[in-house]
Amino acid sequence: MGFSHLTFGxxxxxxxALILIILAIRKNYEPLLLVPIGFGILLANxxxxxxxKQEHLLWVFYNFGIDRWDIIPPLIFLGVGAxxxxxxxxxxxxxxxxxxAAQFGVYVTxxxxxxxxxxxxxxxxxxxxxxxxxxxxxxxxxxxxxSLLGATAVAAYSYMAMVPIIQPPIMRLLxxxxxxxxxxxxxxxxxxxxxxxxxxxxxxxxxxxxxxAAPLIGMLMVGNLFRESGVVERLSKTAQNExxxxxxxxLGLCVGATMPxxxxxxxxxxxxxxxxxxxxxxxxxSGILLAKFMxxxxxxxxxxxxxxxxxxxxxxxxxxxxxxxxEEDKHNYILMQAMGPNVAGxxxxxxxxxxxxxxLM
Amino acid sequence: xxxWAKAFQVFIIGFGGxxxxxxxxxxxxxxxxxxxxxxxxxxxxxxxxxARA
Numbered sequence: 001m002g003f004s005h006l007t008f009g010x011x012x013x014x015x016x017a018l019i020l021i022i023l024a025i026r027k028n029y030e031p032l033l034l035v036p037i038g039f040g041i042l043l044a045n046x047x048x049x050x051x052x053k054q055e056h057l058l059w060v061f062y063n064f065g066i067d068r069w070d071i072i073p074p075l076i077f078l079g080v081g082a083x084x085x086x087x088x089x090x091x092x093x094x095x096x097x098x099x100x101a102a103q104f105g106v107y108v109t110x111x112x113x114x115x116x117x118x119x120x121x122x123x124x125x126x127x128x129x130x131x132x133x134x135x136x137x138x139x140x141x142x143x144x145x146x147s148l149l150g151a152t153a154v155a156a157y158s159y160m161a162m163v164p165i166i167q168p169p170i171m172r173l174l175x176x177x178x179x180x181x182x183x184x185x186x187x188x189x190x191x192x193x194x195x196x197x198x199x200x201x202x203x204x205x206x207x208x209x210x211x212x213a214a215p216l217i218g219m220l221m222v223g224n225l226f227r228e229s230g231v232v233e234r235l236s237k238t239a240q241n242e243x244x245x246x247x248x249x250x251l252g253l254c255v256g257a258t259m260p261x262x263x264x265x266x267x268x269x270x271x272x273x274x275x276x277x278x279x280x281x282x283x284x285x286s287g288i289l290l291a292k293f294m295x296x297x298x299x300x301x302x303x304x305x306x307x308x309x310x311x312x313x314x315x316x317x318x319x320x321x322x323x324x325x326x327e328e329d330k331h332n333y334i335l336m337q338a339m340g341p342n343v344a345g346x347x348x349x350x351x352x353x354x355x356x357x358x359x360l361m
Numbered sequence: 362x363x364x365w366a367k368a369f370q371v372f373i374i375g376f377g378g379x380x381x382x383x384x385x386x387x388x389x390x391x392x393x394x395x396x397x398x399x400x401x402x403x404x405x406x407x408x409x410x411x412a413r414a
Contacts, residue, residue, distance in 0.1 A: 090394060093387040100383040107372045114368055124371070193397045198390065205389050209382045344383070351382050355375040 005047035009261030016264075017041035017256070020154070029161035033134060033252050037154060040256020051257060058257040061250045066142045066149070072251045073139035074219040079244030080135070080346070081199070081223025082236045084314065088340035090194050091187040094294070095306070095337075099344025101290035102310025103352045105130030105283030109275050116271050121145050124356045126272055129156045130279025131349030132163070132311040136216060138255065140353045144360060150259035151269045155276035160313040166277070167284050167320050171308050174288045180328040182303040184337045195228040206351055212361075213354025220350065284308045287341060302337075309338040312345030 020038035024031035043051055043058065051058040065072040089095055110127035118126060125145035128137050129152055137156040141149040159166065171180075199221035207214045226236040291307030305325050309317040318338035325332045362370070 090390060093390040093394075096383040096387045096390075097380070100380045103376065103379050107376050110372065111368065114364065120364055120367060120371070123368070190394075191397055191401055193401060194394055197393055197397060201389055201393055202386060205386050206382055209385065210378065347386070348379055348383060352375060352379050355378045356371070359371050359374060 002047040002049070007047075007261060009265050010045040010047060012265060013041055013045040013259065013261045017045070020158075023158075023161075027161075030157045032248050033157045033255075034161075036249055036252025037157070037256040040253040041150075041259045042256070043253075044257045044260045052260070058253060062254040062257060065247075065250050066138065066254050067146065070139060070142055070215070072247055072254070073135035073142075074215045075243065075247045076135040076251065077216050077350070078219040078223040079239050079247070080314075081220040081225075082227045082239035083244075084220075084224060084227075084343055084346070085339070086198050086224060086343055087190040087195060088187060088336055088342075089344050090190045090198055092337070092340050094302075095340030096344045096347070097294070098287050098291055098307045098310040098341035099312070099346075099348040100310075101307065102283045102287040102312075102341070102345050103131060103348050104286035105279045105281065105311075106349075106352055108282040109279035112275055112278060113271075116275070118268070118271075119145075121360055122148055124360055125149075125152055126275050127279060128152075128349065128353055128356065129159065129272075129276040130283045130311075131345070131352060132156070132160050132280060132283065132313040132317070133346060133349040134160065135251075136349045136353045138251065139216060140356060143357060146258075147263060148268075148272065150255055150264055151272040152276075153255045154259075155273050158273075159276050159280050160316065163280075163311070163313045163316045164320050164323075166280055167308050167311075167317065168324050170281055170284045171288060171305055171321070171324050174285055175292075175304050177328050179292070179304050180325055181332060182301050183329075183332055184303055184306075184334055185300060187336055187340075192228070192230070196225065199224040199228065202347065206347070206354075210351055210354040210358065212357040213351050216350040216353065217347070220346065280311065283311045287311065303332075303334050306334055306338040306341055310341040310345045310348070312342065312349050314342050314346060315339060317345075318342040 017038040020034045023029040024034035106127045110123045113123035113126045121144040125141040128140045141152045203221040287307035287310035291304035295301045305321040309321045321338040322335040
């Protein structure tokens, strides 16, 4: 009977699972991921179920979805691409730089993790949390540090949900009221030809420079092409809805199932959560600081708050930039301009992950 | 190579690499946008030219 094998650690993990499920249901914190992750944790911590034993249910999902084939994160990116409008980036390509700057938090945390005694592979998996991109975090962790997959994924999704709490104090600290009031020109209209050409161009450019980013960037851009071509609406709808939902279910259960008590309840899990917060903070700050630096040379000033949207929590970070801007000036609408660095951050984080893989695998 | 030397290498190539990729992408998008706008302006100009002929 399972009762005789139940440990105190299992019970603690049940508590963690319950907290995640409650946060998801009552507070709406990333419910699509945290509900299945929470339940996966619960299942992994019921003794003798052996769902993660070879050839058993969750092992099959994990082995083929994440461990051996690693197809789940790229499939999530297919759906993300089908849902993403890259027009703000196309209309103002300079915002790609803000998406790049926001990856600084990844490397600050990378060094911080090394200082705390993590290996270089583990440090990379922890650092990528700063990119605020769940699928990329899972993709990289599964390849470089599979034992940390559960902790890094839960940290990434938890902090993505807490962007409206984490970012505003940093944004107010690093900007003046006058800077927050900067109004930006309305973005130009982007033609259909540009929107169709962008995914093709981005795929060729980034995959030629960083071939290891191809699984994520390729799938992101094919999803986007489905959306923008206008002739494969069925595929676009499937990618955004049915496929995304199916893959999300498997992803959440797999991630949760990698967190049995004996793996998760270690001091390093707490370090990962702390480092994840540092990563987010530095990513937010570096995006803002680059925007301020760019303003030294630009005639048309950028509102530096949009730099904070370079963390790729789409569209939450862009909405937060809008909210903070409107605190100073109720008629200052920067949401669309903030979407530029926001979606650029997704490209930036996937590129950073590809570069980690190319240097550490 | 020591761990820290490798880490610095990863940082410089990694962070620098992200910037280089996105700068190249930015330039590519700017060039492509100009070409796309030129093609579209030419297409929207053609019917008027043909009517005059």
